[in-house]
Amino acid sequence: MSLLVVGSIALDSVETPFGSTADALGGSAVFFATAAVLLHPVQVVGVVGDDFPMDRLERMAKRGIDLAGVTRATGESFRWKGKYSYDLQNRETLETRLGVFADFTPEIPPQFRGAQHVFLGNIDPELQLSVLDQVDDPAFVACDTMNYWIQGKRDVLMELLRRVDVLLVNDAEARELSGDWNIYRAARWILRHGPRFVVVKQGEYGAVLVGADGIFYVPAYPLEQVFDPTGAGDSFAGGFMGHLAGSGDTSPENLRRAMVFGSAMGSFAVEEFSVRRFDELTPDEVRARVQAFSDLVRFDLPAMAEEA
Amino acid sequence: MSLLVVGSIALDSVETPFGSTADALGGSAVFFATAAVLLHPVQVVGVVGDDFPMDRLERMAKRGIDLAGVTRATGESFRWKGKYSYDLQNRETLETRLGVFADFTPEIPPQFRGAQHVFLGNIDPELQLSVLDQVDDPAFVACDTMNYWIQGKRDVLMELLRRVDVLLVNDAEARELSGDWNIYRAARWILRHGPRFVVVKQGEYGAVLVGADGIFYVPAYPLEQVFDPTGAGDSFAGGFMGHLAGSGDTSPENLRRAMVFGSAMGSFAVEEFSVRRFDELTPDEVRARVQAFSDLVRFDLPAMAEEA
Numbered sequence: 001m002s003l004l005v006v007g008s009i010a011l012d013s014v015e016t017p018f019g020s021t022a023d024a025l026g027g028s029a030v031f032f033a034t035a036a037v038l039l040h041p042v043q044v045v046g047v048v049g050d051d052f053p054m055d056r057l058e059r060m061a062k063r064g065i066d067l068a069g070v071t072r073a074t075g076e077s078f079r080w081k082g083k084y085s086y087d088l089q090n091r092e093t094l095e096t097r098l099g100v101f102a103d104f105t106p107e108i109p110p111q112f113r114g115a116q117h118v119f120l121g122n123i124d125p126e127l128q129l130s131v132l133d134q135v136d137d138p139a140f141v142a143c144d145t146m147n148y149w150i151q152g153k154r155d156v157l158m159e160l161l162r163r164v165d166v167l168l169v170n171d172a173e174a175r176e177l178s179g180d181w182n183i184y185r186a187a188r189w190i191l192r193h194g195p196r197f198v199v200v201k202q203g204e205y206g207a208v209l210v211g212a213d214g215i216f217y218v219p220a221y222p223l224e225q226v227f228d229p230t231g232a233g234d235s236f237a238g239g240f241m242g243h244l245a246g247s248g249d250t251s252p253e254n255l256r257r258a259m260v261f262g263s264a265m266g267s268f269a270v271e272e273f274s275v276r277r278f279d280e281l282t283p284d285e286v287r288a289r290v291q292a293f294s295d296l297v298r299f300d301l302p303a304m305a306e307e308a
Numbered sequence: 309m310s311l312l313v314v315g316s317i318a319l320d321s322v323e324t325p326f327g328s329t330a331d332a333l334g335g336s337a338v339f340f341a342t343a344a345v346l347l348h349p350v351q352v353v354g355v356v357g358d359d360f361p362m363d364r365l366e367r368m369a370k371r372g373i374d375l376a377g378v379t380r381a382t383g384e385s386f387r388w389k390g391k392y393s394y395d396l397q398n399r400e401t402l403e404t405r406l407g408v409f410a411d412f413t414p415e416i417p418p419q420f421r422g423a424q425h426v427f428l429g430n431i432d433p434e435l436q437l438s439v440l441d442q443v444d445d446p447a448f449v450a451c452d453t454m455n456y457w458i459q460g461k462r463d464v465l466m467e468l469l470r471r472v473d474v475l476l477v478n479d480a481e482a483r484e485l486s487g488d489w490n491i492y493r494a495a496r497w498i499l500r501h502g503p504r505f506v507v508v509k510q511g512e513y514g515a516v517l518v519g520a521d522g523i524f525y526v527p528a529y530p531l532e533q534v535f536d537p538t539g540a541g542d543s544f545a546g547g548f549m550g551h552l553a554g555s556g557d558t559s560p561e562n563l564r565r566a567m568v569f570g571s572a573m574g575s576f577a578v579e580e581f582s583v584r585r586f587d588e589l590t591p592d593e594v595r596a597r598v599q600a601f602s603d604l605v606r607f608d609l610p611a612m613a614e615e616a
Binding site: 225262 | 330397496526530531599601603
């Protein structure tokens with residue numbers, strides 16, 4: 001059950017209260033793939049400039065990430081520069097240089113077109129649609145988006161929503177898309193416009209899965225040290241889709257498990273700059289963290305059952 | 309196992325995007341007691357002015373709330389006037405008239421002094437300490453506080469913390485008290501200064517219980533209609549302490565259940581103005597909502613167990 005991601009490959013320069021990094025590996029496809037590959041092989045479609053440090057991509061390839069869909073174009077790589085506030089609650093974009101990403105037109109290599117699980121990272125919804133036109137018959141499609149497209153390409157985005165199984169957005173995006181500040185009503189609104197499921201990410205608090213059959217909440221893993229929040233959402237998506245592709249099961253019950261894998265991967269992402277935490281991460285560590293979520297929310301109601 | 313609460317009894321005038329109310333029943337002791345009494349009898353100590361509509365108190369008494377500790381003083385009752393933003397995320401205090409509450413000196417009636425479970429609502433920590441000096445030997449003491457006391461009476465508050473079992477605060481208060489913006493580090497800091505447990509309330513997101521033996525997270529109940537957030541925290545405390553007193557069990561496992569009762573009661577509180585939602589609430593409704601939390605966070609990891 002192959003897993004395909006289409007998204008940005010970037011060089012991030014991030015400043016947090018704990019340090020800074022320059023031209024570190026970043027972008028939605030990178031965070032997604034490095035998280036997901038711990039659970040299932042991943043195929044990546046994206047673009048880099050001719051200045052891109054290719055050894056970084058080689059390291060990704062060594063981990064089992066198939067980069068056959070990454071083209072190297074003439075020009076500068078996509079660069080993002082940002083700075084976080086002292087409590088990591090807010091971030092300011094200092095600079096965005098799209099470079100070759102400005103002309104990115106995803107071309108899905110023939111060997112990727114049979115992908116069963118597809119994640120459309122946060123890019124122009126027209127490009128997201130073009131990806132869906134190029135893949136044969138995916139079993140499960142997830143997509144991300146952002147306020148820029150919600151405001152600027154709403155019609156195309158709505159067309160896209162009719163063709164995806166799950167939309168993963170943060171709470172502000174869910175509110176903006178639906179025009180409703182209550183995230184549960186916002187989620188219902190989104191469900192009426194196409195997707196079977198909505199995942200609303202709430203940053204440091206957790207994430208909620210809303211579907212026709214119910215609501216599932218997974219808290220964020222309780223971290224005493226958060227180093228750099230960049231990429232948490234895409235790493236969440238990587239854990240979520242990696243688990244679904246690895247298990248080949250998209251039942252509502254398994255989507256709940258996928259949420260836990262997503263939250264686990266999001267928590268690893270923020271423990272280091274860039275994707276560094278994933279470099280050293282072992283399957284045992286992933287397993288231990290996923291299992292820790294069971295204890296985090298565990299309770300039983302024996303007395304209730306007796307009274308009832 | 310008697311349950312005692314000491315706190316404010318107020319007349320609230322609240323404006324939300326959905327309507328407004330004038331001189332409605334409010335205050336920490338009122339929200340706490342009306343929520344807790346659904347689980348266990350409650351004894352209240354507080355003060356009202358001679359202008360207080362006594363029929364409101366009689367209605368509380370009819371529900372099993374023992375108001376023998378409520379004194380009626382000459383002067384105006386405590387009044388609070390506030391306005392919520394369109395999304396209920398922010399509130400502005402328009403007016404606070406302390407009235408007789410300014411001179412409140414809690415006197416615990418003899419028949420209340422054997423209380424086994426005590427909740428110290430958000431009042432001057434000196435008064436909270438004086439309550440502890442008046443009760444015989446409570447098995448479990450919980451307290452609330454706020455930024456005003458954290459800033460103005462820090463030393464007394466720290467003395468109080470050494471004498472309570474659990475501190476219930478919101479995230480901003482935990483941060484301010486500890487001087488640490490990370491709520492898990494903040495909770496550890498608080499644990500080092502006295503309480504065996506800390507509950508950090510996170511409003512619309514949920515609440516976290518931190519103790520020496522672990523962390524438990526309960527999400528907020530997913531409500532599509534929130535009417536008035538006033539009193540949610542005190543209703544949470546009422547559900548939390550009401551369950552502990554009703555079960556007579558303060559084991560870590562039962563504190564987890566108490567968190568769920570707290571979150572359930574907090575969710576009822578915000579569905580109507582004032583304590584109106586509790587007026588009509590049946591034990592079956594409470595039971596159903598508490599049980600709904602099981603489904604909200606339920607997942608299993610059978611595949612993980614096999615792999616491990």
